[in-house]
Amino acid sequence: MHIRRAVSTDAEELSSLLNEIILAGGTTALETPLSTAEFADWFIDGEFPLTCHVAEHDLSLVGFQSLSLYGDPPKGFADIATFARMSPRTPGVGSALFPATRAAAGELGLEFINATIRADNVSGLGYYAKMGFETYDRLVQVPLQDGTPVDRIKKRFRIDAGYRATAHS
Structure with missing residues (x-):
């Protein structure tokens, strides 16, 4: 499996995977399919x-993982999203993606x-x-589109400080 940064031309295949x-x-809080342009954005x-x-x-492309500031997270935080193709399923996609995402988070100076x-x-x-994530909060009974x-x-x-200082993507 090869991990690389996404480029705009990946949006069509990735939006299909996500949709x-x-x-x-x-499995996802997203409930409405995205167009290729929406996916890229x-x-x-x-x-x-x-x-x-x-x-x-x-x-x-069998999966993707992103970090974003959507929803205005606290300073030093970014939100992660991870998606892997359902069919055919390729085991280990998320585990293969996380080291690159973790390194990028360190390079960006993120704390969490x-x-x-x-x-x-x-x-x-x-x-x-x-992957080592720890629970810190729970949002109770958030309604889906159908209620x-x-x-x-x-x-x-x-993201520990030592890792941030030495991270390379």
Whole structure:
């Protein structure tokens, strides 16, 4: 698996990957599919994205991970989003992407990476725990578009000062 920074021309393939996940439901807070242009704006080259990495395997993009300032997080924080192709599934995408994202966070001088995960997203909660994220807050009964209340678990990963000083992407 090859990890690299996303570029604008990746937006079409990545929006398709993300829209499949959105339409399947149950794992992302996103509920409305994104156009290619919206995807590029949200994750690659808009006002809020800081960095986005893609995972390539067998000549296709199998996942991506981004850091952004969407929603005006506290100073020193950025939000992470991680998505992996559902079909065909490629094991280890998130684990392969995180070192590049962590290095980028260090280069950006961030103190924390924040992940906000739906409480019913068992695989997402497990992934972020495996990467070393710790729970620090819970948003109770945030309604989905259909009104269904679903808690959101907030986890954060501390970028240690020693790592920030030596990080390279």
